[in-house]
Amino acid sequence: MCILKIKIRYFVCYDKKRKHDDLNKYDDHQIFLRALPKIIQRVDCFKVLYSPKEFRNELLHAIYRACDHIVLVTLYLDDDQGGKEIIDALLQVERLRPQIKIRILVDWHRARRGRIGGVSKKYTNIDWYVDIVKQYPYSDIAIHGIPININEALGVVHFKGFIIDDQVLYSGANLSNEYLHVHTKYRYDRYHVIRNQKLSDIMLNYIDKELLSSKVTNNLGYGDSLKKLSKSRNNIRLLRRNLRRACYCYQGNATFHELSITPLVGLGKNSDLNKTIYHLIYSAQNKVVLCTPYFNMPTVLIRALVFLLRRGIKIEIIVGDKIANDFYVPEHHPFTLISVLPYLYELNLRYFLKKLQKYVDNKQLLVRMWREGNNGYHVKGIWVDDEWQLITGNNLNPRSVRFDLENALLVHDPCKFLFHQQYKELNMIRMHTNHVMHYTSLQHISDYPTRVGQLLYRIHKVRFDRLINHIL
Numbered sequence: 001m002c003i004l005k006i007k008i009r010y011f012v013c014y015d016k017k018r019k020h021d022d023l024n025k026y027d028d029h030q031i032f033l034r035a036l037p038k039i040i041q042r043v044d045c046f047k048v049l050y051s052p053k054e055f056r057n058e059l060l061h062a063i064y065r066a067c068d069h070i071v072l073v074t075l076y077l078d079d080d081q082g083g084k085e086i087i088d089a090l091l092q093v094e095r096l097r098p099q100i101k102i103r104i105l106v107d108w109h110r111a112r113r114g115r116i117g118g119v120s121k122k123y124t125n126i127d128w129y130v131d132i133v134k135q136y137p138y139s140d141i142a143i144h145g146i147p148i149n150i151n152e153a154l155g156v157v158h159f160k161g162f163i164i165d166d167q168v169l170y171s172g173a174n175l176s177n178e179y180l181h182v183h184t185k186y187r188y189d190r191y192h193v194i195r196n197q198k199l200s201d202i203m204l205n206y207i208d209k210e211l212l213s214s215k216v217t218n219n220l221g222y223g224d225s226l227k228k229l230s231k232s233r234n235n236i237r238l239l240r241r242n243l244r245r246a247c248y249c250y251q252g253n254a255t256f257h258e259l260s261i262t263p264l265v266g267l268g269k270n271s272d273l274n275k276t277i278y279h280l281i282y283s284a285q286n287k288v289v290l291c292t293p294y295f296n297m298p299t300v301l302i303r304a305l306v307f308l309l310r311r312g313i314k315i316e317i318i319v320g321d322k323i324a325n326d327f328y329v330p331e332h333h334p335f336t337l338i339s340v341l342p343y344l345y346e347l348n349l350r351y352f353l354k355k356l357q358k359y360v361d362n363k364q365l366l367v368r369m370w371r372e373g374n375n376g377y378h379v380k381g382i383w384v385d386d387e388w389q390l391i392t393g394n395n396l397n398p399r400s401v402r403f404d405l406e407n408a409l410l411v412h413d414p415c416k417f418l419f420h421q422q423y424k425e426l427n428m429i430r431m432h433t434n435h436v437m438h439y440t441s442l443q444h445i446s447d448y449p450t451r452v453g454q455l456l457y458r459i460h461k462v463r464f465d466r467l468i469n470h471i472l
Helices: 002-012 016-024 026-035 052-065 081-096 125-135 197-212 229-245 272-282 299-310 337-355 357-361 398-402 419-430 450-461 464-471
Strands: 046-049 069-073 101-107 142-146 161-164 167-171 191-195 260-266 287-292 314-320 365-370 381-384 388-392 406-412 433-435
Touching: 026 272, 046 052, 046 419, 052 081, 052 161, 052 167, 052 191, 069 081, 069 197, 081 101, 081 125, 101 197, 125 142, 142 197, 161 197, 167 197, 197 260, 260 272, 272 299, 272 381, 272 388, 272 406, 299 314, 337 357, 337 450, 357 365
Parallel strands: 069 101, 101 142, 287 314, 314 365
Antiparallel strands: 046 191, 069 161, 161 167, 167 191, 260 406, 287 381, 365 433, 381 388, 388 406
């Protein structure tokens, strides 16, 4: 709330000299994108899926067909029906093809707890991993936990990708009931199936070299996670330092005039991924579409959007309604500090629109809010001029910029080969959205439940909302 006010107030009022300097830099953004190494992508090997059930079926089928290796990297693999389906499929494939190499990578901290705002469980995901090893002692399936910081609030493994032979199934989704739409409730995300041997090799090489080789990477199935992190502080610092410097190592083989993919990875505000997001947005000539589940944008992104609006470029933002937020807790449920987050994000959006209402009125700025029943919204991505699209699990917030290990795939499609799939995907995302015509259509703090309003006033009074916006 407070921190977003400062951002908007500054960037709406920046002087003419700053605007002139940014215009002079416009060509630099195009030059940066041209210089990125790109790998060739065949059109018939790029497929977009449009629902979590499609993704679940495609992932299971890819696992059953695998012959050489299966590497699943996700924030968490939950002890529920969806997670167990994945494990059962992996065990079955291992029995049929014993030579196959199967590895799962999850965040160490996230494996030790349940979902924030959910029912507290004494039996954690790590306990489940240990029981899997006890039940199948001859299985070689390894579940690795990786801590990239001492505390979860200071960084998690938000790297995404399911690499199965020469395929990469890329999604921001994790492996649980809601993300895989096992029951009635689901969390909506983006889903891509890309067959590309070089892309698969690039991602595998990074995982082996930078993540699995670390001294703090533990095989959670053997209870190594129970070791105290305090004994590994130096090794965690070393891993974090290495990840700040590390990148995908490869040579491009595509020209600027053909369908290509640039894989990106990074940790910290100066990472290659963050630099690319910055240049990608500033390179826009006609329009930008941006999706994020939480409206809590970093300074550089606010600056970019205001600059583009002043240049006359159309911007569409698709964000989740507070009820579609994974931190949302209904009024009749136990209320905690974390329950205030969806309301704080909505207040951020309200203030953003209040300062830029004139662009909403002239239809240059279009904001949509996604809501469908009590289901969740977890869509992330950027589309620029029907030529570029960023496929990522990055939430485009301060936390992702500074603390988390993030990755993405930048797709360059100058000939519009993927236009119809892209057009359908965006229309599917827009299907359950409402167009926000005026900032007053969003609730004010005085309209919130009493307990929520009281808590928001308290954290704002001590400026705790600044900290929340930076780390959550």
